[in-house]
Amino acid sequence: MTYIIHGATGAQGSPVLAAMLAAEKPAVAAVRTQDALPDGVASVAVDLADAGSLAEAYAGADGVFVHLPMGPPEQSLQYVEAIATAVAKARPTRVVISTSGQIVDQPGSPLQAPDDSPIATLIRRVSDTGVSTAVVATRLYLENLLLPVVSGPAKLDGVLRYPLPAAFATSWISHRDVADVVVRLLTDHSTAGVVAVGALPGLTGPDLAAAFTGQLGREMAYEAITPETFGELISPLFGPEASAPVVGLYQALNTQEGNSITSDNSAQKLLGIQPRTVAAWLADVSL
Known part of the structure; x- marks a missing residue:
């Protein structure tokens, strides 16, 4: 086996x-x-x-x-x-x-x-x-917030900057939470098809900033930046070719009202697995 x-x-x-x-x-x-x-x-x-x-x-x-x-x-x-x-x-x-x-x-x-x-x-x-x-x-990974171009300003300036509108709700999820679902699905075959993983309800920019406030011990604000600005920030890290589809993703997301999973096919409903809160996730990672 x-x-x-x-x-x-x-x-x-x-x-x-x-x-x-x-x-x-x-x-x-x-x-x-x-x-x-x-x-x-x-x-x-x-x-x-x-x-x-x-x-x-x-x-x-x-x-x-x-x-x-x-x-x-x-x-x-x-x-x-x-x-x-x-x-x-x-x-x-x-x-x-x-x-x-x-x-x-x-x-x-x-x-x-x-x-x-x-x-x-x-x-x-x-x-x-x-x-x-x-x-x-999945939707968006919480580990994206650990990129130095995101976490750096958060620690230095008290501002969490990301290329999504403040009110844009997303089912953020960590890689560890995804792994918990994968392990269940690999070892228990009673559920097939698509299982959506992520926070329910979706989390907004201020929700993320509030979790960072608790972790860093200082008041955090959320600031939306454009996908193009984000692309300029990540290009030195990943290169222009790899950054281009990321910019395209956030351009597409900015045309929508949110990016959340639904309850019907969620891991919460199908498997009884709840993802960690952002605060719990932050307590386990190095900022």
């Missing part, structure tokens, strides 16, 4: 691997290079574009956790083809897919990922194999 965890050295996979190991589940890190893993962690070398290497890793697995890395659509679709082909061949007992913040559970919304997008194609192709599949649908 094994559980294959993709991206186990990254922001999404690492908390899942840690949570699985904490639950004493036989988790195996699926990575391109095994050098970055701590000693004693079981691992398998895979190429996300090579269906053969993926099928070997998935063979006999009780569960697979996978998400698409950031990259151009052509590359992502290559990954989709390899993953779906491997699942169809190896037939692991369960597959859990993270949307990485892309929206797949709001049909009719301008924010909904198109049917031919890599994430929608991955979900459809894997589901069509007949293998039990669950999808973890």
Whole structure:
């Protein structure tokens, strides 16, 4: 019995691997290079574009956790083809897919990922194999607030600046909370389909600032900045090419009134799992 965890050295996979190991589940890190893993962690070398290497890793697995890395659509679709082909061949007992913040559970919304997008194609192709599949649908990650261009001014100036209107409510979620849901879905197959994770009701900019006030011990204000300004701030960190789709995301979000999950398919209702409060999350991270 094994559980294959993709991206186990990254922001999404690492908390899942840690949570699985904490639950004493036989988790195996699926990575391109095994050098970055701590000693004693079981691992398998895979190429996300090579269906053969993926099928070997998935063979006999009780569960697979996978998400698409950031990259151009052509590359992502290559990954989709390899993953779906491997699942169809190896037939692991369960597959859990993270949307990485892309929206797949709001049909009719301008924010909904198109049917031919890599994430929608991955979900459809894997589901069509007949293998039990669950999808973890996220919105925005709280870890975004730890970027130095966000947390730095918060600590120095007492102002939390982010490219969303103050009244814009979002179902913010931490990677650790996502990992808790993934572990449940990997090990308990009673729930399939899309499970949305995040705060209910959604949190606004002032809600976030209030949590930062409690953590930093000083009064915090929230200030909305434009997506373009945010892009200028993050470009030195990630480069212009990687920053462009981020700017595009926030431009799209700024045309909407909010970005919250619904209760009907939430982890709160389907699994009885409540996410940590922002204050609890802040107490566990380093600002």
